[in-house]
Amino acid sequence: MNGAACSLSALRIGERGRVRPGSPDHPAFQRLLAIGLLPGTSVQVVQVAPLGDPVEIEFNGMRLSLRKADAAAVEVDRAD
Amino acid sequence: MAKTPTLSSSVLRVALVGNPNTGKTTLFNRLTGARQKIGNYPGVTVEKKSGTWECGGRRVELVDLPGAYSLAASSPDERVSFDFLTGHLAGEPAPDAVICVVDASNLVRNLFLASQIADLGLPLVIALNMSDAAEKAGIRVDAQLLSRHLGVPVVRTVATKGEGIDALEKAVNRAVDERACMAQVPWPEAVGRAVSYLRDGLEKEGVRPLADGELRRVVFDRQSAVLERAGIPPGFDPAPLLSASRDILTAAGIQPLSAEALLRYEHIGHLTAGTIEFPEKRKRSWTERIDAVLTHRVWGLVIFVAMMFVVFQSIYTWAGPFMGWIEEAVASVQSLVAPLLDNWPVLQSLVIDGVIGGVGGVVVFLPQILILFFFVSLLEDTGYMARGAFLMDKMFGWCGLNGKSFVPMLSSYACAIPGVLATRTIEDPRARLTTILVSPLMSCSARLPVYVLMIGAFIEPSYGAGVAGFTLFAMHFVGLAVAVPVAWALNKFVLGTRPQPFLLEMPPYRAPRFRDILWRMWERAREFLVRAGTVIVAMTIIIWALVYFPRPESVREKIEASAVAGSPAQTDRRVDAAYIEQSYLARAGRLVQPLFAPAGFDWKITVGVLASFPAREVIIATLGTIYGIGSDVDEESGDLRTTLASDRWTEGPRAGQPVFNVPVALAIMVFFALCLQCGATVAVMAKESNWGWALFAFAYMTLLAWAGAVLTYQVGTRFLAS
Numbered sequence: 001m002n003g004a005a006c007s008l009s010a011l012r013i014g015e016r017g018r019v020r021p022g023s024p025d026h027p028a029f030q031r032l033l034a035i036g037l038l039p040g041t042s043v044q045v046v047q048v049a050p051l052g053d054p055v056e057i058e059f060n061g062m063r064l065s066l067r068k069a070d071a072a073a074v075e076v077d078r079a080d
Numbered sequence: 081m082a083k084t085p086t087l088s089s090s091v092l093r094v095a096l097v098g099n100p101n102t103g104k105t106t107l108f109n110r111l112t113g114a115r116q117k118i119g120n121y122p123g124v125t126v127e128k129k130s131g132t133w134e135c136g137g138r139r140v141e142l143v144d145l146p147g148a149y150s151l152a153a154s155s156p157d158e159r160v161s162f163d164f165l166t167g168h169l170a171g172e173p174a175p176d177a178v179i180c181v182v183d184a185s186n187l188v189r190n191l192f193l194a195s196q197i198a199d200l201g202l203p204l205v206i207a208l209n210m211s212d213a214a215e216k217a218g219i220r221v222d223a224q225l226l227s228r229h230l231g232v233p234v235v236r237t238v239a240t241k242g243e244g245i246d247a248l249e250k251a252v253n254r255a256v257d258e259r260a261c262m263a264q265v266p267w268p269e270a271v272g273r274a275v276s277y278l279r280d281g282l283e284k285e286g287v288r289p290l291a292d293g294e295l296r297r298v299v300f301d302r303q304s305a306v307l308e309r310a311g312i313p314p315g316f317d318p319a320p321l322l323s324a325s326r327d328i329l330t331a332a333g334i335q336p337l338s339a340e341a342l343l344r345y346e347h348i349g350h351l352t353a354g355t356i357e358f359p360e361k362r363k364r365s366w367t368e369r370i371d372a373v374l375t376h377r378v379w380g381l382v383i384f385v386a387m388m389f390v391v392f393q394s395i396y397t398w399a400g401p402f403m404g405w406i407e408e409a410v411a412s413v414q415s416l417v418a419p420l421l422d423n424w425p426v427l428q429s430l431v432i433d434g435v436i437g438g439v440g441g442v443v444v445f446l447p448q449i450l451i452l453f454f455f456v457s458l459l460e461d462t463g464y465m466a467r468g469a470f471l472m473d474k475m476f477g478w479c480g481l482n483g484k485s486f487v488p489m490l491s492s493y494a495c496a497i498p499g500v501l502a503t504r505t506i507e508d509p510r511a512r513l514t515t516i517l518v519s520p521l522m523s524c525s526a527r528l529p530v531y532v533l534m535i536g537a538f539i540e541p542s543y544g545a546g547v548a549g550f551t552l553f554a555m556h557f558v559g560l561a562v563a564v565p566v567a568w569a570l571n572k573f574v575l576g577t578r579p580q581p582f583l584l585e586m587p588p589y590r591a592p593r594f595r596d597i598l599w600r601m602w603e604r605a606r607e608f609l610v611r612a613g614t615v616i617v618a619m620t621i622i623i624w625a626l627v628y629f630p631r632p633e634s635v636r637e638k639i640e641a642s643a644v645a646g647s648p649a650q651t652d653r654r655v656d657a658a659y660i661e662q663s664y665l666a667r668a669g670r671l672v673q674p675l676f677a678p679a680g681f682d683w684k685i686t687v688g689v690l691a692s693f694p695a696r697e698v699i700i701a702t703l704g705t706i707y708g709i710g711s712d713v714d715e716e717s718g719d720l721r722t723t724l725a726s727d728r729w730t731e732g733p734r735a736g737q738p739v740f741n742v743p744v745a746l747a748i749m750v751f752f753a754l755c756l757q758c759g760a761t762v763a764v765m766a767k768e769s770n771w772g773w774a775l776f777a778f779a780y781m782t783l784l785a786w787a788g789a790v791l792t793y794q795v796g797t798r799f800l801a802s
Contacts, residue, residue: 024337028581030302033341034150035583036189050377051474054483056586062186063367063586065470067477070581 008074009055011045017076018042019059026073028066036060037074092140093173094133094252095165097197098181099190100147100507101463101587103209107181107239108144109599111135111248116603136249143175149189151196152301159305165200166294168309177203177256179248184214184221184236185588187356191348192341194230198262199293203255206234207248212241213588218359226355232260240593265347267296270332271339274299274325281321286313299325300340367463367588374467384471387464388490391455395448395494396525402447410440429628430621438620441695442613445497445760449608450601452491452498456505457600459487461592465505466584473582479564480571482508482582485515489563492522493556496761497612500768501604508582510575516769517777518567520756521559526697529715530752531555533700537721538745551749558753562784608764615763623694623759626665635662653705660705665690679751679789680744680797682729689751696757743796747789755785 011017019041022029037043037059046063047056054067098104109116112131129144145161152158160169167174178197182190187208197204208223227234233251237244254260275295283289288310290298298304299322307318326336373379414432421428459465469483476485484506492499499519506512531552540548635658640651660666669687676686684706691702700715707723727739756762756778766774 021335021338024335028583030152030337030341031150031581031583033338034152034192036192036345038341038345047371047375047470048377049375049470049474050381053474053477054470054582054584056371056375056470060186060189062189063371065466065473065582065584065586067473067582070583 005075005077007072008043008045008057008076009068009071011076011078013045013048016042016044016079018079020075020077022073022075026070028070028073032066032070032073035064036062042079043074043076092135092138092177092252092256093175094135094140094142095175095178096142096144096181097161097165097178097193098147098207098209099149099183099186099193099585101585102147102181102183102190103239104147104181105144106593106596107179107207107209107237108142109596110239110242110245112142136253138253140252148193150193152297152304162297162306163309165197165202166291175202177205177252179205179207179252181207181209181237181239184208184211185217185219187221188345188348188352191352192344194262195265195344195348198264199296200291201261201293203259204232204262205248205251205255205260206230206232207237207239207244208234209237209239211236212238212243213590217365220357222355222357226352229351229353229355230262232262240596263347263351265343267343268332268334270329270334271296271299271343274328274336277328278321278325281325282307282310282318285316285318287311287316287318296340298322299329299336302337365588370589371467371586374464375470380467380471384468387459387468388486391452391487392490392493394451394455395491395498399447399451399494403444406440406444406447410436410443413440426628430624433628434621434624435617437624438617439613441620441760442609442616445495445608446605448495449498449501449605452494452502453601453604454597456487456502457597458592460505461590461596463587463589466586469584470586477582479568480511480514480575481518481567482506482511483584485511488515488519489522489560492519492524495524495526496520496522496758497608497764500761500764501608503768510571511582513575513769513773514567514570516765517570517773518563520758520761520765520777520781521563521566521754523556523559523753524758526695526758527555527752529697529700531749533715533720533724534745534749536716537724538740538742542742551746555749555753558750558788562754562788566780566784611767612760612763615766616760619694619759619763623665623691626668627660627663627691629664630662631659632662635659656705657707660687660702675786676789678794679747679786680741680793681747681789682739684727685739685744685748689755689757692752692757694757694759696752696755699752742800743793746796747793750792751785751789753785754781754788756781 005020006017008017008019019037019039021039022032041059043057043059045055046058049055049065052068054065055071056063056065057071058064096104096108108129108131111133115133116129116131131142131144133140133142143164145164146158148158148161150158151162151165163169164172165174165178180190180194180197182194191206194204194206206226208221208226211221214221221236223234223236233255235244235247235251237248275292278295278299279290287307290306290310294306294310298306307322312318329336329339374383414436417436418428418432421431456465459468465484465487468486471483472486473483476482481489485503487505488499488502490499491502496519499522500516503512503515503519506515535548535551539551636655639655639658666683666687669690670683672690673681673683673686676689681689684703687706688699688702692699700720703724704717704720707720707727724740725738729735729737729739762774762778765777
């Protein structure tokens with residue numbers, strides 16, 4: 001079941017989402033695509049750093065730390 | 081790319097590429113052993129590692145390119161890789177073949193880079209590395225089938241255990257002989273049109289012809305360095321041409337900036353179909369369990385602080401005895417050699433103080449470097465470094481540093497040299513440079529003697545032990561407090577480039593291999609000795625000359641003639657003091673003293689400050705010599721303290737007043753806290769960035785130190801009547 005669209009940076013620890021086509025204007029856009037964060041990929045927020053930033057996400061068996069500013073480049077459909 | 085097949089007798093050039101954390105460097109070490117060369121690519125500060133590899137009867141020059149996820153040339157590392165692979169790096173012909181190291185557990189994502197290399201028409205071999213870990217996790221890759229789909233050899237390897245090396249040798253030979261290139265993405269017809277349009281447009285403007293693979297990079301990458309390098313004729317703005325060629329894609333329903341990733345991953349999906357077997361039910365991995373603790377908001381921080389405490393203690397305390405032994409060994413060599421040269425006093429001083437002293441001054445840093453790199457390798461090889469960076473990134477990120485700046489900056493509290501060397505772990509070049517530029521502001525252990533002397537002689541007698549302790553503590557924070565705004569200002573006004581997205585893979589935890597750790601320690605130590613050591617010795621000799629010369633005989637005669645009473649030792653000390661007063665350095669000290677007058681420094685302090693530029697710890701010995709109580713004093717010396725306290729201005733507006741008081745002592749400490757008085761650090765910074773940046777750091781820190789000292793003295797004399 002698909003929930004509302006939101007930014008990846010808005011997901012809380014443990015929440016999952018499915019990546020939506022993002023905005024090409026964001027500086028992190030191409031890099032995130034290159035490492036495989038493509039539309040349709042299922043992504044989970046695994047951990048948030050003690051000071052609230054960056055966040056650790058998991059997708060396709062890869063764990064990645066990224067800043068909220070870069071995570072904002074990714075739109076997701078929140079999954080339940 | 082038409083090319084004659086390489087003869088088996090000549091040296092082949094093979095490039096090693098791969099994503100970070102694929103075990104690429106371990107494989108490189110396996111293949112080349114100790115036959116490695118480390119240097120920089122000309123004109124850029126990207127490290128070039130190459131080595132010779134006896135590959136199935138052929139001699140191969142293997143080049144280890146920086147780890148990267150993509151060839152989009154958005155960072156200097158990636159740009160060097162791309163230029164190297166396309167043969168556009170000065171003095172570096174394109175390689176004969178490429179080995180792409182992939183993590184067998186993350187095959188699809190890793191093949192993205194391989195697919196980009198396929199576009200360049202280079203023979204390719206896939207090393208399916210860390211296959212053991214993948215198999216343990218239940219991931220099986222059918223290498224034979226994959227090889228058939230890709231059209232290039234695929235070899236199962238476990239670099240840490242040396243498995244698959246023979247097969248890799250055969251595969252490289254086969255790929256070179258058969259020019260086996262990986263299947264290219266069947267680009268949609270619109271991509272072809274966009275590329276032709278761009279090619280025709282560029283040709284018309286007289287831009288050097290580019291290969292299709294390069295032109296595709298220009299069309300796909302937001303900001304490609306390819307055009308820049310091809311040489312754009314003056315007055316030609318390629319932007320309209322580029323956006324027109326991208327419009328061709330848009331018109332065909334293809335978003336230009338996401339086109340490459342979507343099309344490549346789609347193609348990789350087809351190529352890998354049926355070749356990977358995933359476990360039916362994924363187990364909760366060890367990494368996940370460990371991470372739940374190590375990146376935890378509370379426990380993660382507690383463990384991080386504890387680990388960093390151990391690292392800091394190790395370089396601050398454990399290295400001490402080793403450094404003591406080295407100093408003793410150097411001293412005994414000096415006393416062994418000295419008598420041999422008694423008849424040639426100039427040569428004696430040059431060899432003893434200049435050469436042996438200089439070499440000793442290099443070697444003495446080895447214990448700290450070895451110990452720090454033991455820990456840095458351990459942190460990196462286990463995968464913890466990425467977790468530490470994750471925990472710390474917020475604290476450092478806002479001023480242009482990043483989470484990985486933490487280890488270099490902490491290490492710099494012991495010594496900036498291992499600290500600056502440790503910046504190698506920072507991938508983002510801008511954050512790396514910023515970290516290099518601010519690390520020397522951390523209060524290193526060589527500053528401690530100055531603090532102890534000044535606090536012991538002037539703060540403690542006036543204000544007591546409590547304030548003395550607090551002052552010592554505060555001095556260690558001055559540098560850090562200044563470093564943060566400096567880093568911010570450097571990023572804002574000097575570096576001025578766009579911040580790179582900070583994407584950091586958190587690799588699975590792995591057991592470190594002792595052999596790899598020892599190798600890294602040796603590699604760094606050797607590099608320090610060879611690359612920085614030579615510069616440091618040369619600088620030591622120059623400074624030696626400035627302190628030694630001109631040394632007219634008349635100085636000694638005058639003192640001996642006027643010898644009031646006193647032992648020969650006292651006379652010798654007075655002669656030494658007189659010689660240093662006469663030296664070129666002291667003359668310079670007198671000349672620039674007016675500059676330091678607003679900080680309350682007299683000429684003797686100024687000479688001490690100047691003499692300390694090559695190595696700040698010499699200040700104590702220099703003051704001892706200048707004040708005629710011998711150079712073998714230390715910071716706890718009662719003699720030196722009393723002599724300093726009783727020194728008075730002999731001329732000028734403050735004649736008769738003490739030279740040293742609380743504001744002067746504070747000003748001296750602030751000066752030493754902020755100034756880059758360490759030739760060895762400058763040399764290492766130059767090697768890790770370039771001489772321009774090293775001199776820039778030297779200039780800004782000297783200026784900052786001067787301003788800090790003046791401010792401290794001026795504010796101090798207003799508020800601390802003494």
